[in-house]
Amino acid sequence: MNDNCIFCKIVNKDIETEFVYEDDDIVVFKDINSQAPIHLLFIPKKHIETLNDISDEDSVLLSKMLMKIRDVAKSRGIAEDGYRVVVNCNRNAGQEVFHLHAHLLGGRGFSWPPG
Numbered sequence: 001m002n003d004n005c006i007f008c009k010i011v012n013k014d015i016e017t018e019f020v021y022e023d024d025d026i027v028v029f030k031d032i033n034s035q036a037p038i039h040l041l042f043i044p045k046k047h048i049e050t051l052n053d054i055s056d057e058d059s060v061l062l063s064k065m066l067m068k069i070r071d072v073a074k075s076r077g078i079a080e081d082g083y084r085v086v087v088n089c090n091r092n093a094g095q096e097v098f099h100l101h102a103h104l105l106g107g108r109g110f111s112w113p114p115g
């Protein structure tokens with residue numbers, strides 16, 4: 001828990017947010033500024049600032065996040081058409097919230113390369 005972190009406040013329920021999914025390790029909720037018909041954020045409950053800060057001890061946690069993305073994509077009906085998973089890291093990627101999170105975007109086509 002980091003007192004200045006908005007996602008820690010969401011995890012801690014200090015900021016009221018409807019969870020799409022929650023277990024002991026991860027939380028899933030809608031992005032407040034949706035960029036696609038489906039735009040969900042998958043976050044570890046543990047405060048990890050960026051992808052640069054993951055360690056070997058987080059490997060099970062990170063694998064759980066990816067498996068949950070797979071499950072939610074399937075249950076939301078976007079698995080077959082496809083979807084995009086984004087983890088922004090630091091300035092060049094435009095990371096705004098420094099608590100590790102993966103965006104799941106689906107329900108429309110996405111261009112490549114990204115902007």
Ligand code: AMP
Nearest residue numbers: 006030031032033088094095096097098
């Ligand atoms: P990033 O640029 O990868 O750090 O993205 C942070 C994302 O968090 C943005 O897409 C924001 O719209 C989203 N966000 C920020 N605050 C909230 C919040 N209180 N609830 C839901 N999503 C949020």
Ligand code: ZN
Nearest residue numbers: 005008047099
């Ligand atoms: Zn945090």
